[in-house]
Amino acid sequence: MDIIIRNARVLTMDEHDTEFDRADVLVADGVIKQMGPDVAAGIEAGSARVVDGEGKLVMPGLVNSHFHSPVNFLKGALVDAPLELYMLYEVPPLQRQTVDSEFAYARTMLGAVELLKQGVTTNHDDCFFVPVPTDEEVNAVMNAYTDAGIRASVTLCQVNVREYEKYPFLYDLLPEGLRREMEQVPVLTTDELIGHYKRFIGHWHETANGRIRCSVSCSAPQRVTPDCLRALNELSEKHDIPYKMHILETKLQRVLGEEKHGKSFIQYVKDQGVLTERAVVIHSVWVDDEDIAAMADSGCSVIHNPISNLKIGSGVMPFRRLKDAGINIGLGIDEVPVDDGCNLWTVGKTAGLVHKIADPEYQNWPHENEILDMLTRGGARTMGLQNQVGMLKEGYRADMLLVDLDTLPFTPLHNLKRALVFCENGGSLKMTIVDGRIVVENGQILTVDEEALRKKVRGYADRLSSQLDLMTESADRLAPYYREMYLKASKREVGMNRWAGPMTP
Numbered sequence: 008m009d010i011i012i013r014n015a016r017v018l019t020m021d022e023h024d025t026e027f028d029r030a031d032v033l034v035a036d037g038v039i040k041q042m043g044p045d046v047a048a049g050i051e052a053g054s055a056r057v058v059d060g061e062g063k064l065v066m067p068g069l070v071n072s073h074f075h076s077p078v079n080f081l082k083g084a085l086v087d088a089p090l091e092l093y094m095l096y097e098v099p100p101l102q103r104q105t106v107d108s109e110f111a112y113a114r115t116m117l118g119a120v121e122l123l124k125q126g127v128t129t130n131h132d133d134c135f136f137v138p139v140p141t142d143e144e145v146n147a148v149m150n151a152y153t154d155a156g157i158r159a160s161v162t163l164c165q166v167n168v169r170e171y172e173k174y175p176f177l178y179d180l181l182p183e184g185l186r187r188e189m190e191q192v193p194v195l196t197t198d199e200l201i202g203h204y205k206r207f208i209g210h211w212h213e214t215a216n217g218r219i220r221c222s223v224s225c226s227a228p229q230r231v232t233p234d235c236l237r238a239l240n241e242l243s244e245k246h247d248i249p250y251k252m253h254i255l256e257t258k259l260q261r262v263l264g265e266e267k268h269g270k271s272f273i274q275y276v277k278d279q280g281v282l283t284e285r286a287v288v289i290h291s292v293w294v295d296d297e298d299i300a301a302m303a304d305s306g307c308s309v310i311h312n313p314i315s316n317l318k319i320g321s322g323v324m325p326f327r328r329l330k331d332a333g334i335n336i337g338l339g340i341d342e343v344p345v346d347d348g349c350n351l352w353t354v355g356k357t358a359g360l361v362h363k364i365a366d367p368e369y370q371n372w373p374h375e376n377e378i379l380d381m382l383t384r385g386g387a388r389t390m391g392l393q394n395q396v397g398m399l400k401e402g403y404r405a406d407m408l409l410v411d412l413d414t415l416p417f418t419p420l421h422n423l424k425r426a427l428v429f430c431e432n433g434g435s436l437k438m439t440i441v442d443g444r445i446v447v448e449n450g451q452i453l454t455v456d457e458e459a460l461r462k463k464v465r466g467y468a469d470r471l472s473s474q475l476d477l478m479t480e481s482a483d484r485l486a487p488y489y490r491e492m493y494l495k496a497s498k499r500e501v502g503m504n505r506w507a508g509p510m511t512p
Contacts, residue, residue, distance in 0.1 A: 008054065008055065008444075009033075009034060009035040009054070009055035010034040010055060010058060010405070011032075011033055011034075011047050011058065012034075014029055014061050015029070015030065015061070015063045015064065016063065017065045017066075018064060018399075018424075018427075019400065020067050020384055020398045020399065021398045021400050022398075024376075031044070031047035031048075031060075032060075032399070033046060033050070035443070037404060037442040060409070062413050064423070065407055065409055066383075066407065066410060067128075067383040068129060068383075068439065069125075069127045069128065069352075069386070070129040070337060070383060070385075071122060071130045071339060071386070072131050072310045073310040073341055074133065074339065074341065074342060075132070075133055075164070076114065076134055077134060077135055077137070078097055078098075078343055079117050079118040081097065081344040082344060084344060087319060087320075089257065089320050090321055091489055091492065092486060092489050092490060093319050095482040095486060095489055096479060099137075099478045099481045100170040100192065100485070101188055102137050105137070105139075110470075112148075113460065113463050113464055115132075116155055116455060116460060118349060120155060120452050120460065121349040123156070123441070123452060123454075124433075124450065125349055125433040125436070126351070126408045128158055128408075129392065129396055129406060130152075130158070131249075131251075132148070132152075133164040133224050133226075133251050133289070135226065138192050138193045139195055149161060153218075153219055154455070155446075156441055156444060156446040156453075156454040157441060158218045158219075158406060158441055159220070160390050161211075161219075161220075162221070162222045162223055163224065165226065166226050166231060167194055167195045167231050167232055168229075168232060171189055172229075173263075174492055175259065175263040175492065175496055176491075176495055177488065181485075181488050182488075185485065185488070201238050201239075204242055207221055212246065216442065217395075218442050221246075222248045222250070223239045223249070224239070224251040225239050227272075228254065228272050229264075236279055237280065237281060244283075249285055249286075250283070250287065251289060252286065252289065253289045253290055254276065254289065254291060254294075255271065255291060255293040256289070257292070257293065257322070258496060258501060261501045262496040263496075265501070274298065274301065277305070282301065282302070283306070283307065284305065284307060287307065287309075288308070289309075289312070289339070290315075290316065290324065291310075291329065293501070294325065299329060299334070302332070303332040303333050308335040308336065308385075308388060308389040309329055310337050310389060311326065311337070311338055311381065312339045314345065314346050314353065314354055315339075315346065316361075317357070320506075322505030323362065323365045323506075326358075326373060330377065335388050336381050337388070337389040338351065338354050338355060338358060338385075338386060350432065351382065352431055352432050353432065355379075356378075356429055358373060358378055358381065359373050359428050375424040378428045379427060379428060383397045385397075406440065406442065408439055408440070411435045411436075411437045412435070414435040416435055
């Protein structure tokens, strides 16, 4: 159905930062056809849906540049800890049991619904599969995104090295029995992983009228073999799709790079030839000036996940140095358990606040224009969608939000952009439109029976409780050795400090 929005305030976020105090937006065939004052005057509505925009704001849909849907059921479930210990309880390295398609579908759909209801129209899911991907689980994830009506790009975020190879010092710290258990967990060869990717891309890429796409991921360069790292880059190049990689999220990863390669992981991926304009560097906290220069030269993008970095103590990303180097930055929720929700508005606000304790030069602090750019245009660019979404522009896909300005966050309204970043929390959202289709209206998701979904998920309570008990039991066996590894790495001098407190815990 075509849509005519009349007499709305319009924030385009285009290259010229165009705003309209009052304008019409015409949508047809999923595309923005016309936009401006009085463009709808005299147009017969016909079968089009006419929306009264009086007192409302039309703006681009938000882009969540980084997400891990397989942990959507772990909201509020895990005790905070540094990443290396946190992942023990979230993704147990000794786990061997895959999940069925119904479970995976509901898990993915739950996150998609919450994202859409918070105004996220585009989601980049770095989707991992434990211990290995199956076609059943992969297809369930993709079917959920298709049915939800969200725009999504999904990876197979898979490791292909043993658990103890991903960390410094761990091999020597672990008892032989635990090392043997790790060696019995299935690990994909490079050829097997690339085979999964070829089927995945062949079946799903650019489906649902281009709304559903595939990307590639190595998870992190230390989590795959060098030949796998390069083979994934070849797929990225062949299909011109993003290549996601977690790099230098924690200090321990900085230490690992030095121990394993004598250099940072940014320099390692550069030397491997995979740091390109298609690369998407996730987190980028413990980078130095040489790393930043290499990233800027490559044309890669960075994903900033400020709430995740705070919740598990990874540190504060050097935002201004990255931005001044000309590096494109998007914002990400990361995952439900490190956000305890799917609220990208809160991520934006946190990004606008956390850097104030990292730099006494207040003129370097992020301002609202930069935050909104990361939430829209910058996020679209991280996904290779910069010519399709991320701004309101004639010819672009119609991914947009209708925000009620007659609400408390905008009363009184002094500065629209500042209010969107620091006052709004998603509660003023009236409508979410994806690809020209209204998917959320007045707080109701229109593509899914949300009540039935919630009932189904609550029905998993016993199963989830049992799984958490097993995961905790498994992780508790390993935690003392991981803690010893973490403390040893935290005491290593690496020439920088990204924590707000002292260098060692």
